[in-house]
Every structure is written in structure tokens, then in C-alpha cells.
Amino acid sequence: MNTIFSDRISDVPKSFIREILKVAVDEEVISFAGGLPNRDLFPVQELKRAAENVFDKEGTSAMQYSNSEGSPKLRKFISDRYKLKFDLEIPVENILITSGSQQGLDLLGKAFLNEGDDIIIEEPGYLGAIQAFSIYRAKFNPVKVDKEGIDLDGLVRVFNVSQPKLMYTVPNFQNPSGISYSERNRKGVSEMVKDKDIYLIEDDPYGDLRYEGEPKSSFKQLLPSKTIMLGSFSKTVVPGFRIGWIVAPNEIFEKLLIAKQASDLHTNQFAQSVLVEYLAMGDFDSHVSKIKEVYGRQREAMIKGIEKYFPKNVEFTQPEGGMFLWVSMPENVSSMKLFNIAIEKKVAFVPGHPFYIGKSETNTLRLNFSNVDEETIELGIKRLGQALTVLLKK
Amino acid sequence: MNTIFSDRISDVPKSFIREILKVAVDEEVISFAGGLPNRDLFPVQELKRAAENVFDKEGTSAMQYSNSEGSPKLRKFISDRYKLKFDLEIPVENILITSGSQQGLDLLGKAFLNEGDDIIIEEPGYLGAIQAFSIYRAKFNPVKVDKEGIDLDGLVRVFNVSQPKLMYTVPNFQNPSGISYSERNRKGVSEMVKDKDIYLIEDDPYGDLRYEGEPKSSFKQLLPSKTIMLGSFSKTVVPGFRIGWIVAPNEIFEKLLIAKQASDLHTNQFAQSVLVEYLAMGDFDSHVSKIKEVYGRQREAMIKGIEKYFPKNVEFTQPEGGMFLWVSMPENVSSMKLFNIAIEKKVAFVPGHPFYIGKSETNTLRLNFSNVDEETIELGIKRLGQALTVLLKK
Numbered sequence: 001m002n003t004i005f006s007d008r009i010s011d012v013p014k015s016f017i018r019e020i021l022k023v024a025v026d027e028e029v030i031s032f033a034g035g036l037p038n039r040d041l042f043p044v045q046e047l048k049r050a051a052e053n054v055f056d057k058e059g060t061s062a063m064q065y066s067n068s069e070g071s072p073k074l075r076k077f078i079s080d081r082y083k084l085k086f087d088l089e090i091p092v093e094n095i096l097i098t099s100g101s102q103q104g105l106d107l108l109g110k111a112f113l114n115e116g117d118d119i120i121i122e123e124p125g126y127l128g129a130i131q132a133f134s135i136y137r138a139k140f141n142p143v144k145v146d147k148e149g150i151d152l153d154g155l156v157r158v159f160n161v162s163q164p165k166l167m168y169t170v171p172n173f174q175n176p177s178g179i180s181y182s183e184r185n186r187k188g189v190s191e192m193v194k195d196k197d198i199y200l201i202e203d204d205p206y207g208d209l210r211y212e213g214e215p216k217s218s219f220k221q222l223l224p225s226k227t228i229m230l231g232s233f234s235k236t237v238v239p240g241f242r243i244g245w246i247v248a249p250n251e252i253f254e255k256l257l258i259a260k261q262a263s264d265l266h267t268n269q270f271a272q273s274v275l276v277e278y279l280a281m282g283d284f285d286s287h288v289s290k291i292k293e294v295y296g297r298q299r300e301a302m303i304k305g306i307e308k309y310f311p312k313n314v315e316f317t318q319p320e321g322g323m324f325l326w327v328s329m330p331e332n333v334s335s336m337k338l339f340n341i342a343i344e345k346k347v348a349f350v351p352g353h354p355f356y357i358g359k360s361e362t363n364t365l366r367l368n369f370s371n372v373d374e375e376t377i378e379l380g381i382k383r384l385g386q387a388l389t390v391l392l393k394k
Numbered sequence: 395m396n397t398i399f400s401d402r403i404s405d406v407p408k409s410f411i412r413e414i415l416k417v418a419v420d421e422e423v424i425s426f427a428g429g430l431p432n433r434d435l436f437p438v439q440e441l442k443r444a445a446e447n448v449f450d451k452e453g454t455s456a457m458q459y460s461n462s463e464g465s466p467k468l469r470k471f472i473s474d475r476y477k478l479k480f481d482l483e484i485p486v487e488n489i490l491i492t493s494g495s496q497q498g499l500d501l502l503g504k505a506f507l508n509e510g511d512d513i514i515i516e517e518p519g520y521l522g523a524i525q526a527f528s529i530y531r532a533k534f535n536p537v538k539v540d541k542e543g544i545d546l547d548g549l550v551r552v553f554n555v556s557q558p559k560l561m562y563t564v565p566n567f568q569n570p571s572g573i574s575y576s577e578r579n580r581k582g583v584s585e586m587v588k589d590k591d592i593y594l595i596e597d598d599p600y601g602d603l604r605y606e607g608e609p610k611s612s613f614k615q616l617l618p619s620k621t622i623m624l625g626s627f628s629k630t631v632v633p634g635f636r637i638g639w640i641v642a643p644n645e646i647f648e649k650l651l652i653a654k655q656a657s658d659l660h661t662n663q664f665a666q667s668v669l670v671e672y673l674a675m676g677d678f679d680s681h682v683s684k685i686k687e688v689y690g691r692q693r694e695a696m697i698k699g700i701e702k703y704f705p706k707n708v709e710f711t712q713p714e715g716g717m718f719l720w721v722s723m724p725e726n727v728s729s730m731k732l733f734n735i736a737i738e739k740k741v742a743f744v745p746g747h748p749f750y751i752g753k754s755e756t757n758t759l760r761l762n763f764s765n766v767d768e769e770t771i772e773l774g775i776k777r778l779g780q781a782l783t784v785l786l787k788k
Contacts, residue, residue: 004559004591006530009505009649012656039454047457048449055442060433063441063632099493099636099658106657110529111403131656135504136400165398197398238457240663242493255403262406262525263500264493268662269634 012134016354017127023343030380032367033348035175035323039371041291042238043278050277054270062273068261070097070245071272077279078231078245086218090247096256099267101205101232101244103260105132108166108201108228110259111252113138118164122150124326124355124364126175126203129168140357145177147317149185155192166199171219173206173322176355176366180320183216190222199252203230205244206322208288211296213320225249233275235323236288241271295323301374302367302381309385311392323370326352329363330392336361338391347383402509406528410748411521417737424774426761427742429569429717433765435685436632437672444671448664456667462655464491464639465666471673472625472639480612488641490650493661495599495626495638497654499526502560502595502622504653505646507532512558516544518720518749518758520569520597523562534751539571541711543579549586560593565613567600567716570749570760574714577610584616593646597624599638600716602682605690607714619643627669629717630682635665689717695768696761696775703779705786717764720746723757724786730755732785741777 020033054062069075075095082088098104105128113119113136121129123142130140141164143154150169158164169189171181181189193200202219220227232244248256260266278284302325306316315328327349329335335351342348352364369377414427448456463469469489476482492498499522507513507530515523517536524534535558537548544563552558563583565575575583587594596613614621626638642650654660672678696719700710709722721743723729729745736742746758763771 004506004593005649006504006506006508006511008508009653012652018655034459036459039458042454042457044449044453044457048446051445051449052442055438055445059438060436063436063438063634064433065428065430065628065633099662102656103658110400112398112400114400114402117400128656128659135653135656199398234459238664239459240457242658242660242662255399258406259403259529261412262496262522262529263657264497264636265522266636268493268636268665270632271662271665 008135008137011137012131017350020348020350023348026346029343029346029348030372030376030383031348032369032372032380033350034371035368036371037235037239037291037323038294041294043283043287046281046283047238047274047278050274050281053277054273058273062270064269066266066269068257068266070095070267071269071276073276074272075245077276082247085215086221088218088220094247094249094253096246096248096253096260097267097272098244098246098260099264100234100239100242101203101230102128102132103263104230104244104246105129106135107246107256107259107263109133109136109138110263111255112165112199118162120155120158120164120167121357122169122174123357124176124352125168126170127354129203130357133168142357145174145179147179149179149181150189152185152188152192155189159192159196164198166201167193168201168203169219170203172204172216173209173319173324175206175322176324176350176352177326178317178319178322178324179326180216186217186219186222190219193226194223199226199228201228201230205230205232205235208236209292209295209323210321211292211299220247228252236284236291237275237278241268241275243267243271243275295370298369298372298374298377299325301377302369305378305381305385309382311385311388313392314388323368325367325369327365327367329388331363333363333391334361335363335365338365338387341390342384342387345383345387347380347387349384402529402531405531406525411744414742414744417742420740423737423740423742424766424770424777425742426763426766426774427744428765429762430765431629431633431717432688435688437677437681440675440677441632441668441672444668444675447671448667452667456664458663460660460663462651462660464489464661465663465670467670468666469639471670479609480615482612482614484641488643488647490640490642490647490654491661491666492638492640492654493658494628494633494636495597495624496522496526497657498624498638498640499523500529501640501650501653501657503527503530503532504657505649506559506593512556514549514552514558514561515751516563516568517751518570518746519562520564521748523597524751527562536751539568539573541573543573543575544583546579546582546586549583553586553590558592560595561587562595562597563613564597566598566610567603567713567718569600569716570718570744570746571720572711572713572716572718573720574610580611580613580616584613587620588617593620593622595622595624599624599626599629602630603686603689603717604715605686605693614641622646630678630685631669631672635662635669637661637665637669689764692763692766692768692771693719695771696763699772699775699779703776705779705782707786708782717762719761719763721759721761723782725757727757727785728755729757729759732759732781735784736778736781739777739781741774741781743778
């Protein structure tokens with residue numbers, strides 16, 4: 001009865017990262033593998049107070065079936081914040097609350113992708129997006145990202161041979177590479193895309209977490225009618241609430257809403273109410289500042305550790321924000337081999353190949369610095385440096 | 395740029411029920427249209443206490459990213475309850491927590507349905523399932539349900555001409571009709587299906603809400619290797635938490651888990667923890683008893699009202715549980731015409747045609763009795779009786 005499953009699900013492989021994380025469960029292993037925010041920074045007491053207020057003030061309203069668009073107050077907060085941060089006018093009617101950004105990706109796949117439709121993704125690219133769009137059997141056109149942003153020549157080559165419907169980007173502190181698109185790169189992309197029948201997805205889960213440098217333009221400013229924005233409270237408040245959002249033009253919003261209804265009717269109403277109550281307390285910005293301070297220090301610790309302990313022919317990115325840093329070993333050195341040595345030395349990371357389409361081996365790896373304290377980062381990077389030294393001397 | 399959307403989303407019409415509900419928003423209108431549980435019965439104080447315990451005892455653990463399968467304790471509660479209620483041994487490993495039952499339907503569509511795949515549904519059938527499976531462009535094979543259950547001859551006719559992968563059923567107090575499959579009907583279905591390459595979905599959101607008669611066998615008891623069960627806490631605790639589950643055999647579970655990861659990573663962890671804490675208080679059964687008592691009285695009030703106020707040539711079901719009752723007018727009488735008269739008389743319901751595939755008109759209607767108190771039910775049914783009298787005399 002193997003054939004009873006859909007083609008789409010038969011084609012999606014088991015999550016490699018889940019397998020990696022199982023290895024990293026050993027308590028002695030220092031893990032740079034996950035993509036978790038630091039739980040010590042979760043505003044537990046504030047959320048507790050917010051929850052109490054919801055029980056007392058809203059009561060049953062926060063627990064009944066609700067509308068698929070999401071909480072009007074939460075959507076208003078998001079709209080106001082776009083105005084404040086980017087001077088963008090985003091009508092509340094164009095904001096759809098989703099069950100995490102991951103659902104945003106699923107809904108976009110549902111609403112746009114027929115089997116074989118072309119889509120542009122970054123290389124290396126965000127695994128959750130690859131998984132979500134794989135389900136709809138998209139044809140991936142990976143375009144390299146480097147310190148400047150996405151490769152404009154690579155984009156030209158894709159547009160020469162195909163008509164992609166969607167272009168998926170994480171322009172700020174990308175997962176997995178940590179790089180950000182330069183202002184010039186963003187303008188180059190916008191120029192290239194503006195007359196094409198394509199929508200650009202700007203996924204920005206880490207945008208608030210900038211530790212140095214100046215904020216860049218949103219694609220929504222550069223390409224207002226063609227940009228779809230994804231956002232999330234997972235990195236700034238808590239991920240366990242599973243609350244994200246999509247900003248989409250009217251004609252798309254309507255399709256996404258149909259997809260949302262068919263997918264889960266609506267996002268958890270109680271969690272939305274608690275979040276609204278928390279945000280109304282006015283501590284959100286100072287809370288984000290606290291996260292930035294801590295993660296910023298952890299990023300510093302990781303960079304210093306790498307400079308101290310890694311062989312000099314190993315390259316790495318210096319992200320201005322976010323949660324990840326990307327390491328490139330000399331060509332033809334296997335990050336899976338490094339992984340096996342590293343696990344013996346009690347340190348874990350994610351080898352680079354799952355972030356590419358159709359690769360089973362690379363010389364790259366992703367390191368997370370948000371979920372490990374400075375001291376442990378130094379120790380873990382030291383161990384990883386030893387593993388690298390062993391491997392590169394072979 | 396109309397063609398930029400996927401075929402699947404272009405084919406799904408706007409929700410008719412949403413349009414209906416908009417009309418019913420007028421405060422003077424007595425609405426039997428929605429499918430809402432009665433919010434006055436939500437265990438707000440108990441959930442408040444449960445939430446406090448989660449904040450104090452679990453803290454950040456309840457707010458971090460979590461596993462896609464769902465809370466082990468919640469899955470254990472569900473497993474234990476199947477043992478208690480049906481003497482069924484359901485391993486925790488076969489229970490997947492979903493973001494409401496609606497997501498269960500979406501995941502089943504993702505995992506099973508290629509475009510054009512045959513699926514059996516009930517006629518009239520649950521609208522949420524029709525929407526979810528429409529997204530995957532299933533070919534629907536509707537089979538009539540009546541007081542006995544699903545029409546076995548109709549099933550034979552479907553099996554003679556097609557090889558459906560899935561059969562979707564709501565055997566207890568079906569939405570929209572309120573009917574339940576008899577024990578004999580369940581056995582007939584099982585006998586017919588047992589040697590076929592098909593899975594039977596038993597969606598049972600109302601199973602706990604029985605007001606009279608004896609509980610029937612689950613298809614899981616009759617067809618253990620071929621039954622997939624869907625369950626929900628929306629009708630017994632609160633819908634706003636969006637917590638449901640799927641029980642599936644191993645080989646299916648693995649595919650559903652991939653689909654779940656791609657869809658939203660995992661269900662709201664905090665709400666799962668609060669629910670676990672609430673269920674551990676041990677009040678669940680007495681809470682369900684309270685709901686049964688109230689809904690049972692409301693059902694009685696509706697039946698008595700219908701007997702008193704409806705013309706005698708109008709038929710209706712007498713559900714043993716659940717939230718809905720189904721009304722059939724004489725043939726060729728239009729429920730949309732009735733709807734328009736009824737709205738003038740300040741009473742609303744859902745006309746029957748959206749519960750069928752490809753119908754724009756029927757002589758049937760769905761009435762909800764869970765969300766309106768007894769006194770209001772009498773008044774609303776009186777108004778509806780007047781509307782019926784007007785229409786049938788024309």
C-alpha cells in the first residue's frame with residue numbers, strides 16, 4: 001500500500017536537522033546546532049500577568065472560535081510598528097495572523113504553487129521554506145548569497161530561462177548564513193523584479209535583532225506592490241505561542257484567507273489575546289533591547305573564539321544580527337566528517353548540505369549563538385577548533 | 395496576473411457560511427446558524443488556575459519551540475481515555491497533536507491526495523472537510539446518510555467504479571445532520587471496506603456529547619488497521635486553544651509528521667501545557683457531564699418547539715447527541731427562500747446546499763442548538779415556524 005500516499009509527501013525526506021538534534025541531546029554536548037532563542041530571556045512573569053488579565057477581562061471571548069484573519073488588536077500593533085520602524089502604511093486588512101511564520105510559508109505554497117512551478121530561493125537557504133515549498137512540488141531555482149546579498153547575475157540567469165512566481169528571501173541576518181543584503185543589493189533586486197510577474201517574499205524573523213550597523217530598507221518600501229512580508233513573535237517574545245503574520249496585497253490576502261480557513265480555521269485565540277495584553281504593557285521595546293544586548297555579546301564571544309581557536313584557512317561570516325553564523329572550510333573538506341569528529345569532542349552544529357537543494361555534502365556549517373552563554377560558547381568553539389585542526393591535518 | 399495563483403486555490407469558493415454568519419450578526423437575530431459551543435460553559439476559572447500552574451511550574455519550557463508530535467502528557471491522556479471509553483490500546487506514539495481537527499484534515503489531504511484522487515464523503519457532509527480536501531483537488535464521491543447511517547448500496551456503487559483512497563465519516567451526531575450510524579451500519583461498512591486499499595477516517599468531535607441512547611463501537615474497534623481517528627478538545631474544553639489530534643497507524647503517522655513540520659512546526663506549546671494541567675485536575679468528566687446536561691435540555695427545547703410550531707410536512711432528525719439537527723422541507727421547496735423570509739423574522743440558520751457537492755439549492759437546513767438557551771430556542775423556532783408557514787402556503 002505504499003502508493004496510497006500523495007506524490008508530494010513521498011518526495012519529502014525526513015528532516016535531517018531532527019536527526020542531528022537527537023545526537024545533540026547528550027547533556028555533555030555543547031550544541032550550536034539548534035535554532036532556538038535563549039529561554040532565559042522569555043518574559044515569563046510579564047506573560048503570566050498578561051494571561052491573568054485576559055482571564056479576568058476577556059474571559060470566554062478569548063476562548064471561543066474566532067475569525068480567521070486574527071485578532072484586530074494584534075494586527076493593529078503590527079501595522080503601527082511598521083509605521084514606526086519603516087514609515088510604512090500597512091492597513092490592518094492586509095495583515096493575516098498565522099500559526100508561526102512556518103504556516104505563512106505553507107499558505108503561500110498553497111495559494112501560489114502548482115506542481116513544477118518555478119520559485120527562486122537563496123543558496124544556502126532556510127530549511128523550513130524548502131520543506132514548506134517542497135510539499136507543493138515547486139521547482140527550486142537556488143541563487144547564491146554572499147556578503148553583498150543575493151547574486152544579481154545568478155538572478156538574471158534564472159529569469160533568462162524561467163518565469164518564477166515567487167522569490168523567497170531573508171534579507172536580514174539570513175538563516176543559515178547570517179548575511180544581510182546591502183542597500184545596493186536590495187535596490188538591484190527591486191530593479192530587476194519590478195516589471196516581472198513575480199512576488200517577492202521578505203521573511204524577516206530576526207529584523208528586530210540587530211547588534212551593529214544601520215537598518216536597511218524593507219523590500220516593501222522598494223517594491224510595494226510586489227512584496228509579501230512574513231513576520232514572527234517567536235524570536236522577540238516566545239516561540240511556543242506559535243504566532244506570526246503575513247502582510248499581503250488585497251488580491252493575495254483573499255486567497256491566503258481561504259487557505260488559512262482550510263488549514264486550521266484560525267490561530268490560537270487565547271495566545272493572541274495574551275500577546276496583545278503583553279504588548280499593551282509597553283515593555284516590548286526594552287525587552288527586545290535586552291535580547292539584543294545578550295545575543296550581541298554571545299555573537300562577540302563566538303567570533304572571538306573562532307579567531308582564537310579555528311585554523312586560519314577557515315572562513316566565517318560576521319552577522320550584524322540574528323542568531324546564526326556560517327563557516328566555510330577549504331573546498332572539498334567534508335562538514336559531515338567534521339561533524340563526526342566534533343561529536344566525539346562533545347560539540348554539535350548543523351552541516352551545510354541540508355540548506356542546499358540536492359546536495360549530500362558540503363564544506364560549510366551553521367553555528368547558532370543565541371542559545372548558549374558566552375562561557376560555554378568559548379569552550380564549544382575551542383572544541384570545534386580542535387576538531388577542525390584534526391580534520392584539516394588529515 | 396490572475397493566473398499566478400495555484401489551480402487548487404482558484405477552485406475553492408469563498409465560504410458561504412461566513413457570508414451567512416455576517417447576516418446573523420444583527421443582535422436581534424436569533425442565530426441557529428453557527429457551530430459554536432456555548433461559551434457560558436467554558437471552564438474559565440479552572441483554566442486560569444491551570445495557566446498559573448504552568449507559569450509557576452514549567453515556566454520557559456512551556457514557551458520554547460517544541461516537538462512536532464505534541465506534548466507527551468497530553469498524548470498519554472488521550473491514549474488513556476481511549477482505553478477507558480472503548481477499551482482500545484492506542485500507543486502514545488500513534489497520537490499526533492494538531493492545531494484543531496481542521497488541521498488534521500489538512501494534514502490527511504497533504505499526505506494522501508493527489509489531484510483527482512477519489513475520496514468518499516457523506517452527503518450531506520461536514521463543510522470543513524470538504525474545504526480541506528478541495529484544496530488537494532480530490533474527486534468527491536458523496537454517499538447519502540440517513541437515520542441508519544451511510545447508505546451501503548451507495549458505497550457499493552462507488553467501489554464499483556472507483557478506488558477511493560480515503561473515506562471520511564462522522565459516525566456520531568454528524569455535522570450537519572445530527573444522525574449517528576447504527577451498530578449494524580458500522581459493521582456493514584467495516585465488512586465492505588476491510589479488504590480494500592482504503593483508510594477510513596472517523597472524525598469524532600462530538601463523541602463525548604451523548605444525551606441519550608447507548609455509545610456505539612468505534613471503527614477503530616471494527617477496522618483497527620484501516621481506521622484513522624480525529625479528535626478535538628474544542629467541544630469539551632474550549633475551541634480557542636485550537637487543540638485536536640490524529641490517531642494513525644505507524645506508516646501513516648510518519649507521513650503526517652512530515653506534513654505537520656512543513657505546516658506549522660508544532661502546535662502551540664503553552665496551550666497544550668495549560669490543557670494538560672487542566673485535565674490533571676480531574677474535573678474533565680464532571681465538566682463534560684455539565685455540558686451534556688445543558689445541551690441535552692437545549693436539544694429537547696428545539697425538538698419540542700419544532701413539534702409545536704413547524705408545519706407537519708416538515709421533517710427533522712432527533713440527534714442523540716452533538717450540536718445540530720437537520721430539517722427537510724417538502725421536495726422542491728427552497729431553503730434559500732426560507733432563509734430570506736427567516737432573516738426578516740429575525741432568525742437565522744444554514745441552508746443545506748453548502749453541505750453537498752455542487753448543489754446551489756436544497757430543501758434542507760441545519761439548526762444549531764448548542765449556542766442558544768432554551769427560552770431563546772423556543773422563540774427562534776416559533777419565528778422559523780412562521781417563516782415556514784409563509785413559505786409553504788405560497
